[in-house]
Amino acid sequence: MAKLTVKDIDIKGKRVLMRADFNVPLDESGEISDDTRIRAALPTVNYIIDSGAKLILTSHLGRPKGKVVESLRVDVIGRRLEELLGKKVRKLNDCIGEEVEGAVRIAEESDVLLLENLRFHPEEEKNDPEFAEKISKLADIFVNDAFGTCHRAHASTDGIAKFLPAVAGFLVQKELEHFQRVLENPERPFAAILGGAKISGKIEVIENLLDKVNALLIGGGMAYTFLKAKGLDVGDSLVEEDKLELAASLQKKADDVGVSFVLPLDHVIADEFSASAKTENTAGSEIPSGWRGMDIGQAAVKKFIEILKDAKTVLWNGPLGVCEFAPFLAGTRAIGEYLAESSATTIVGGGDTAAAVNKFGLAPRFSHVSTGGGASLEFLEGKELPGIAALKDK
Numbered sequence: 001m002a003k004l005t006v007k008d009i010d011i012k013g014k015r016v017l018m019r020a021d022f023n024v025p026l027d028e029s030g031e032i033s034d035d036t037r038i039r040a041a042l043p044t045v046n047y048i049i050d051s052g053a054k055l056i057l058t059s060h061l062g063r064p065k066g067k068v069v070e071s072l073r074v075d076v077i078g079r080r081l082e083e084l085l086g087k088k089v090r091k092l093n094d095c096i097g098e099e100v101e102g103a104v105r106i107a108e109e110s111d112v113l114l115l116e117n118l119r120f121h122p123e124e125e126k127n128d129p130e131f132a133e134k135i136s137k138l139a140d141i142f143v144n145d146a147f148g149t150c151h152r153a154h155a156s157t158d159g160i161a162k163f164l165p166a167v168a169g170f171l172v173q174k175e176l177e178h179f180q181r182v183l184e185n186p187e188r189p190f191a192a193i194l195g196g197a198k199i200s201g202k203i204e205v206i207e208n209l210l211d212k213v214n215a216l217l218i219g220g221g222m223a224y225t226f227l228k229a230k231g232l233d234v235g236d237s238l239v240e241e242d243k244l245e246l247a248a249s250l251q252k253k254a255d256d257v258g259v260s261f262v263l264p265l266d267h268v269i270a271d272e273f274s275a276s277a278k279t280e281n282t283a284g285s286e287i288p289s290g291w292r293g294m295d296i297g298q299a300a301v302k303k304f305i306e307i308l309k310d311a312k313t314v315l316w317n318g319p320l321g322v323c324e325f326a327p328f329l330a331g332t333r334a335i336g337e338y339l340a341e342s343s344a345t346t347i348v349g350g351g352d353t354a355a356a357v358n359k360f361g362l363a364p365r366f367s368h369v370s371t372g373g374g375a376s377l378e379f380l381e382g383k384e385l386p387g388i389a390a391l392k393d394k
């Protein structure tokens with residue numbers, strides 16, 4: 001269902017509270033090590049400023065667990081925003097209360113205020129209605145542009161929408177459009193690539209996708225449970241013994257509905273889980289004992305690319321190997337490089353896969369790289385995200 005966006009309502013002269021996802025990584029000295037999330041919010045921020053509204057920005061940062069944690073104050077975000085906007089950003093010392101209300105009262109059109117870390121208050125994550133009402137008093141309109149937190153029903157993503165007209169920002173709108181198109185009306189053939197550590201975190205994604213895709217390519221740690229379920233030797237690879245039956249039934253379901261279910265033909269194996277392990281590329285899909293699968297092998301990469309050549313839509317969630325360690329990132333990089341050149345619609349779910357394509361410098365050449373890890377996963381599971389459900393339908 002399409003949602004109203006900030007463009008669909010009149011915001012001139014209004015007080016607009018925008019929930020952003022400024023939860024950026026900080027280095028040891030407390031400086032921002034990657035400002036992608038701040039930049040991702042800029043189109044909506046600039047639109048609101050240019051429309052002559054008073055902009056009140058709010059976000060969480062890190063996990064302060066309901067207490068004030070000095071190192072998680074959002075001043076550092078305010079400073080980066082000032083640089084990016086070329087404009088004063090008034091950082092406040094709380095997100096509710098008289099002082100904040102006073103600052104909003106005296107703010108002028110196109111002024112930018114930044115509220116303190118929402119999660120200094122335990123009520124935020126509890127979706128406390130009184131807390132939501134207190135934040136809502138600061139504004140006339142609520143704009144949610146924090147896609148990365150839309151899978152959480154918190155006061156600033158869900159509760160607040162009961163007190164204010166709630167619309168989507170441009171980032172949320174873009175994420176919704178891409179995921180809805182790929183799940184509801186993909187250009188075919190449609191291939192999904194799933195990787196990552198375990199099946200257990202992705203069962204619902206696999207089940208949901210089996211009804212939608214033409215091909216499902218499996219790599220990463222989860223491949224070994226599927227291979228073992230087929231009776232193959234996987235050595236000391238990561239296997240979820242309690243998921244073997246489920247793995248077999250998912251493969252059977254794929255066969256029943258005519259989805260090509262593709263497992264790695266070979267692997268890069270290691271004699272221990274470490275970046276300095278001894279490594280080899282296997283000759284086939286089995287792995288001897290004493291060795292573990294750490295990446296898809298060269299034949300697997302070739303096979304995956306052969307299938308991806310025909311695809312008009314490709315969805316990718318989860319690295320294909322332990323790409324934190326240099327010897328095991330070749331599979332993820334090769335598939336990333338192939339997709340970056342492909343003319344298909346290419347969508348990357350957030351989290352580790354987004355981090356990998358960013359690291360390889362490939363992100364701009366994908367159709368869409370999601371900014372939400374957990375949020376994109378829940379979308380792919382076919383769930384309605386609370387932060388999206390709370391927004392007004394178009």
Ligand code: AMP
Binds near residue numbers: 198221238317321
């Ligand atoms: P997820 O959060 O489920 O997407 O998993 C991401 C993690 O999967 C990354 O930290 C990878 O190191 C890990 N991973 C990928 N391939 C393997 C593998 N073959 N064995 C163990 N872990 C893996």
